[in-house]
Amino acid sequence: MTFSSREILETVRMFELETLDIRTTTLGVNLLDCADPDLESTCEKVYAKIVHHGQNLVSVANSIRDEFGVPIVNKRIAVTPISLVAAASGATDLVPLARALDAAAKAIGIDFIGGFTAYVHKGFTRSDQALFDSIPRALDETVHVCSSVSLASTRAGINMDAVSRFAEVVLETARRTADRGGLGCAKLVCFCNTVEDNPFVAGAHIGIGEPETVLNVGVSGPGVVRSALARLGPNPDLLAVAETIKRTAFKITRMGELVGREAARRLGTSFGIVDISLAPTPADGDSVSDILELIGVDRTGAPGTTAALALLTDAVKKGGAMASSSVGGLSGAFIPVSEDSGMIAAVRDGALSLPKLEAMTAVCSVGLDMVAVPGDTPADVIAGIIADEMAIGMINSKTTAVRICPIPGLSAGQTVDWGGLLGTAIVQDPGRFGCRVLHRRGGRVPAPLQGYKN
């Protein structure tokens, strides 16, 4: 056990000064066996099963934090898409299930529970329809519940009917939570090529191919990469930048691998994946935007930003892939606008526009995240923004997502402060033009040629 003082102090510095943390340990719990013809009984089973499996999650995470000295910020539960669990009941109002999830989350002391979810990339079941109809009230009446829907995939194309319906759901959720700055929309996301072992909110859930229970880990660490690049300085070339990021990502991911193995062992369950997305927080220095500016753009959003982000995302994946054999599908870099102080500043200074953000999502690890638009944005404009993002994912065989927050009563340029990890959003201008005819047509954008692989 010989470590040089340089190695020891490097690790201590990462935790103490560069805000390295494990963003989340997420326990996946399969709820398919909770399906019941009676909705009330389904709720009882859902609550009982989540509490039964999750009651030790917080204490296990805390014991690992104390023993290894690695901060674990969030403890979460991800469950089977609720539209599948509720289908047998035939219920049209699924809010009671959201309340059961919320009560279970509260009982075991976790931060969030994800899985108020439906897969509708090819079409709706009655239960999917009920879930969509229930989302606004569910997010209004609960605290911990997160909701996500799958609207498109490279294999299935884009379900434009679902996109349009989802746009209405977003607007209704914003209206219902208007007194909290439209906060409900921060817990609501849609996906193309959804990831079925996603440990991050708002998209956390476990898909139907997942085991009975599984422990997934999400690692953060923009502050560590930022500091490494600051030490590298502005003169070395881009290969040196990529190499620096890769080495740093390796070290960060190893922490996720250690915590994941240990948490799974202590909980007596399978270790699923470690997701190595650089996830910013509003804290000083914990910013992906700062990394892009250190790579060499004047401000995030300036020409060159997409190239810098592509380098960053790829280097993080390469470093992570060596550090763990179970790397998750969202690995790379998140760019949630309101949660990243650098991004907020870039929007404020007019450097980062909505169209540029969309271009960046073609190479980041997910998509348009925590973007605020005026509360009176028409449904066809929201649907168009979502459809564009789904198209980027569909054609490029990548996961894309949209977490968009229409802020009731606010117009472009105004600010809403959600506090905590959700940060501050500046309302962005979606432009004067919409896509009413496209929106009205509905139907499905067929699967692209890329989807016909076999």
Place this chain on the structure above:
Amino acid sequence: MPRRFLTSEDVRAAKSREILVDPETLVTPQALEAAKAAGVAIKSAAGGAYVEPAPDRGPDAAKAKAALSAMPEPEPDLGGATGVVVAVVGKNRPGILMEITGVLGAHGASVLDISQSVMGEYFQLTMAVQLPQGRPFGELKAKLQCLGGPEDYVVRVMHERVFRFMHRV
């Protein structure tokens, strides 16, 4: 296949004053309340009153347990002992090393490696320490981290496995 759950609806539908459940069955809190209100006893088929079973993490869990312990990781070289890394940073003054090693000695820990450097009035000290099998890591960590103070020095204590994972392949 044994019954997975017993719900309040099951309790209400029960015809007898006693319900027998399989050892694996999870009785919901609402079912327990309903049974209590109706004076129905919920008993384990294995005998005795119902007790919440240990969580059944599923068919993959047993295999995962074996697989996790067999996963290769950078080799420790400590036998059964616990490796501890201690990093101390702060203002230099006489007696700091004695304070640290005093606590280590009281816990039966031995120092394997030590490195110290002084820059002006500040210093940094790193130590690799071996804690004998059976001595609690948490206790040593708590004692060491109580030393020093904001205007004096700060002690950081971490498990050596963190460093092994981060710096060794």
